[in-house]
Amino acid sequence: MSSTPSQSSPIHYASDVISTLSQAGLSVDSFVSGDSNLSQETVASFGEEWEHFNRFEDDELHDIGGDYFSLLPTSVCNGKSLALDVGCGSGRWTRLIAPKLGWVEAVDPSSAVFVAQQNCRDLNNVRVSQASVDNLPFHPGSFDLVFSLGVLHHVPDTAAGIRKCADMVKPGGFLLVYLYYSLDNRGAIYRSLFFAVNAIRRVICRLPGFWKQIFCDAIAGLVYWPMARFAAAMERFVGREAAERMPLNYYRKTRFQIMRNDSRDRFGTPLEQRFSRAQIQAMLSAAGLVDIQFSPAQPFWVALAKKPAH
Numbered sequence: 001m002s003s004t005p006s007q008s009s010p011i012h013y014a015s016d017v018i019s020t021l022s023q024a025g026l027s028v029d030s031f032v033s034g035d036s037n038l039s040q041e042t043v044a045s046f047g048e049e050w051e052h053f054n055r056f057e058d059d060e061l062h063d064i065g066g067d068y069f070s071l072l073p074t075s076v077c078n079g080k081s082l083a084l085d086v087g088c089g090s091g092r093w094t095r096l097i098a099p100k101l102g103w104v105e106a107v108d109p110s111s112a113v114f115v116a117q118q119n120c121r122d123l124n125n126v127r128v129s130q131a132s133v134d135n136l137p138f139h140p141g142s143f144d145l146v147f148s149l150g151v152l153h154h155v156p157d158t159a160a161g162i163r164k165c166a167d168m169v170k171p172g173g174f175l176l177v178y179l180y181y182s183l184d185n186r187g188a189i190y191r192s193l194f195f196a197v198n199a200i201r202r203v204i205c206r207l208p209g210f211w212k213q214i215f216c217d218a219i220a221g222l223v224y225w226p227m228a229r230f231a232a233a234m235e236r237f238v239g240r241e242a243a244e245r246m247p248l249n250y251y252r253k254t255r256f257q258i259m260r261n262d263s264r265d266r267f268g269t270p271l272e273q274r275f276s277r278a279q280i281q282a283m284l285s286a287a288g289l290v291d292i293q294f295s296p297a298q299p300f301w302v303a304l305a306k307k308p309a310h
Contacts, residue, residue: 009103009105009127010082010102010103011082011103011105011127011138011142011143012138012139013029013031013137013138014137014138014139015031015135015137017029017030017031017137018030018031018032018033021113021114021130023111023114024114026114026117026118028113028114028117028128028129028130029129029130030129030130030131031129031130031131031135031137032109032130032131032132032135033135035109035132035134035135036134037132037133037134037155037156037157037160037161037164038109038132038134038155038156039154039155039156039270039271041270041271042154042155042269042270042271043109043110043132044110045205045209045212045268045269045270046089046108046110046112046154046269047110047111047112048209049089049112049261049264049265049268049269050089050090050110050111050112050115050116051111051112051115052213052264053090053257053260053261053264054090054115054118054119055119056090056092056119057255060254060255060258061092061095061096062096063253064254064258065092065093065096065097067295067297067298067299067302068093068149068176068178068299068302069096069097069176070295070297070302071176071293071295071302071303071304072145072174072176072304073174076101076144076145076174077097077100077101078100078102079100079101079102080101080102081101081102081144081145082101082102082103082104082105082142082143082144082145083097083101083103083104083105083143083144083145083146083147084104084105084106084107084136084138084142084143084145084146084147084165084168085097085104085105085106085107085147085148086107086133086136086146086147086148086151086152086161086165087107087108087109087133087148087149087150087151087152087154088106088107088108088112088113088116088128089108089110089112089115089116089151090112090115090116090119091106091115091116091117091118091119091120091126091128092119093147093149094106094116094120094126094128095119095120095123095126097147098120098123098125098126099123101125101145102125103125103126103127104125104126104127105126105127105129105138105143106120106126106127106128106129107128107129107130107131107132107136107137108128108130108131109130109131109132110130113128113129113130116128132155133148133151133152133155133161133164133165134155134160134161134164136164136165136167136168138168140167140168141167141168141169141170141171142168142170143168143169143170143173144169144170144173144174145169145173145174145175145176146165146166146168146169146173146174146175146176147175147176147177148161148165148175148176148177148178149176149177149178149302150178150180150265152165152177152179153179153180153272153273153274153275154269154271154272154273155271156271158179158273158275158283159283159286159287162175162177162283162284162287163286163287165177165287166284166287166288166289166305166307169289169307170307171307171308171309171310172306172307172308172309173306173307174304174305174306174307175284175287175289175304175305175306175307176302176303176304177280177284177302177303177305178299178301178302178303179274179275179280179301179303180272180273180274180275181274181275181276181277181299181300181301182274182275182276182279183274184276184277184278185277185300190247193247200267201266201267201272204216204267204268205267205268205269205270206270212264212267212268213264213268215267216260216263216264216266216267216268217260217263217264219263219267220256220259220260220262220263221256223248223263224248224251224259224262224263225251225256225259227246227247227248227249227251228248228249228251228252228254228259229252230246231243231244231246231248231249231251231252232252232253234246234249235249235252244298249298250298250299275301277294277300277301280294280301280303281294281303284303284305287305288307288308289305289306289307290305290306290307290308291305291306292304292305293305
């Protein structure tokens, strides 16, 4: 059984399928086998997360997705481009971008592949596979677009992950990444608050799944929601610039479910790294990419880079 209604992908696997996984009538090819650039605890945590947060509203998905895909040139969204989603999770960004592309290969090393498959079941230009960035089962230079959003800061060697993704891009194609920022564009007070909160994260991320979710939901309700509402009030009565200086202001226009999901992502993930804009640019350049652009808006940092045509 294929992962979507389509039976014929224009992209051929470059590796032999290690196993075929089945769940609730769904079937996924797996290529995960002792991959080194992987935190097994983090993979398991994300599997739990996406099985819990397995649904999303299309209108909000488009609003949030606009923040991630705003840098994409129109030449890529031509209905013909071949794309690879590295670390697809629930498949939400695959689902969002697939109608604008010719084909999307979506991979994730966790059990979330079944969630992604279910969420993309009505799309005939998507195939979901279980694979990690360390062992992508495709020939180098196969894709017009490779994107990895909120993923590569959760692997032990982010620079190596970027190089693997860049290898998959065709000459003249693009790599789009979103990596957690190191608050390099924030003041000292903001950074001090973050590092204090990060100490709490290191405790919560070690809890069993049930208690981890309880604590993350409590943080969403007691911290994310009131601060987001305060930022919304600041925007209304003082102005947008003042609101955007507030912590968690990004959530002032999102549903509480998004806050719950992101709280789990933020506090429940065992491995998290953060990078400055300069560090991200250096990693992209070291991977042989050029014409690097950064989105000036939240979330930070979203970057688009191009592989030279020659």
